[in-house]
Amino acid sequence: MSQETRTVKVALLGAGTVGAEVARILAEDEAILTSRAGARLALDSVVVRNTQADRGPYIPRDLITADAEAAVDRADLVIELMGGIDPARGLIERALNRSVPVVTGNKALLATHGDSLFALAAANSTLLSYEAAVAGAIPILRPLAESLAGDTVTKVMGIVNGSTNYILDKMDREGADLEDVMQEASELGYLEADPSADVEGYDAAAKAALLASLSFGGTFTLDQVHTEGITQVTAADVTAARESGQVVKLLAIVEKAEAGVLMRVHPALISREHPLAAVHGAFNAVFVQAENAGELMFYGQGAGGAPTASAVMGDVVMAARALVTGAAPAAGSTGAEVAALPVSASLTRYALGIDVVDAPGVLARISTVFAEHGVSIESMQQYGRSGLDEDSNVRLRIITHEGRQSALDATVAAVNHLDVVEAITSVMRVEGN
């Protein structure tokens, strides 16, 4: 390495909340970034659609351009924060084809076209880094890919969507209804105008696909993840959970089974003693089970300008350092063929709320249905009549032992057909031991 500090020209694609923070950090922390990267990180161009808007003191006017291709062609390192599939995909491909390392926070893109993009990076001996795409500021990429390189991850459960965690946490603390809390979250800016990516679970599903790829090799896509959002969660579900020492969380769960990988996003009950239960507000956390390490958890902010920019900048410094030292890029996906399995193959536990006729023999008939399906009951509680429409009904809360989801679903269907059953009022999975 020569004495003279090399300059790495950086193209920033996108100057939204995160991009603006990246530009600020590049300017404010220039000296420390230079010492850590071993190169001066010089912002060379900022690609935006509206080139006329004032972007503040950290994005000089003369760097602003709408010509993304020219910006990419001039860069030594590309930061892609435009989001969406196109034109982000083509621009990343353009950079990688020039062996220029790319740092991206684009989970939707990686969870649909990650396979070809990672292959392209490997073919060009360069890096495609994406820490910010998995869980915002939470360092998870290097812990999974490097710190646990000598261990075997068996299961990952993440609270990876801050908006829905904020909503569920608020419902838990205040006993409020979903609609009311969603309304409030919108007003506070915790929910987008179209909240479906959050509340339907799609954002969490994209992250689940990335977590599965990181944990188990292979490259998985969003559409392979079984996805249920929080729209069906009621104040009654949350209250029942609380009374049982549990809490409702939207979990992204990926786990290794013999035949492949199971990926699912759904609301689940976890014990209040579980570390994930202590994740409040808009915070995120990723809980990891590994054969030797046992239980690990990584906690932090999953969104927001500065926190996400922190993850982006970690990738940028490491990519610049690799440029300077000429190090071979870290191995990406193993390229192993790992199958995505249907959610019916999941092993899980169910918590059921069932309204039944108050008559002798009802419990025996219900228990028999469970036994016939090979599902064993861990606990059964009977509640009084209060709050029910029918005077002659009682509500049962049944929690099962672990079983295959297909068997649990078949049990629920069969119970629903019993004449003594008025309604199945809630079905929720129970996770974490």
Place this chain on the structure above:
Amino acid sequence: MSQETRTVKVALLGAGTVGAEVARILAEDEAILTSRAGARLALDSVVVRNTQADRGPYIPRDLITADAEAAVDRADLVIELMGGIDPARGLIERALNRSVPVVTGNKALLATHGDSLFALAAANSTLLSYEAAVAGAIPILRPLAESLAGDTVTKVMGIVNGSTNYILDKMDREGADLEDVMQEASELGYLEADPSADVEGYDAAAKAALLASLSFGGTFTLDQVHTEGITQVTAADVTAARESGQVVKLLAIVEKAEAGVLMRVHPALISREHPLAAVHGAFNAVFVQAENAGELMFYGQGAGGAPTASAVMGDVVMAARALVTGAAPAAGSTGAEVAALPVSASLTRYALGIDVVDAPGVLARISTVFAEHGVSIESMQQYGRSGLDEDSNVRLRIITHEGRQSALDATVAAVNHLDVVEAITSVMRVEGN
């Protein structure tokens, strides 16, 4: 890289709890380790003092030797798990001088001689890796050194000693006395025969020095860390904390001040809402505050054979991969001159228990002493007479706002001299906002 898989000859120094697990993983997971490292990791020698003992199926008799120097000289990679200063130090130096990468879990050695060892590794362009020394299985080295390479860590608070966390957690849950819980912890094997490294805080102090080096550059030593153990913590302290919505934890705290770095280990009160409060039993966690990422926490097992071996093996795979790819080792300490500051310069809050005479004007006199020292009071509570020796006394619990520790100490001394004060029954720092 040729088609033929290279073999990396591994010398294992020490075959205790962690060493035995490392040998097991090397044997059981050979295929997966080979694919991840890009090289076959072949156990070449196991150095122990007693060569006659049977070491089980994963440590073949013909690999066992007492000749550590010969073992090191034959190795491509050395794993040091002997502990202690000598002969570990000389053997690590011997390996590094041959440019052979070393993986160690030896916190005591690194927290006393890390400076010269890291310099030696750098001078020989090789790696000295130590994930297992910082917080057992918890990935913290790469998150701090790489994931946060584009951010600035301002403060780290760790629960980094499982034995003392087990004891304090048990006192909190059961209202038990320190002595009783220590007795039980000894019987369960959570405490060494000589428990002083744990309960006096020395183990946590060594980890604090490593956390400070990782977070702020420079190389710090154990003797620069202000260290108080848990031996003074009473059941009354724990109960008072509980009644105030707090919990007592032994924290290792390192933080950046303008003039240098503050490092301290002591029992502290934190709010039950703080993520560290949810760290129960023998678990560990490292809470990190960074300028852009905000609050992060890393949670897991800080000790035990398999968990610690997981961290060792992560380092081993990464070191072997670097051997195969010929990559330059990651930058170690920045070599920056960062001063260790005296603990009196710390900004902290105090919770004080004070027994006072029950007479008019007492609160005013005490408040005046605080004001004279520039320490402001956040809350003051008065408790009844029950449990006190003197009928005419009452107990106050005062929590201050943040102040310099030197000012807080001067305040405590001055309050202690007031004639209306019978005794200062407890002084404990309050951490985390």
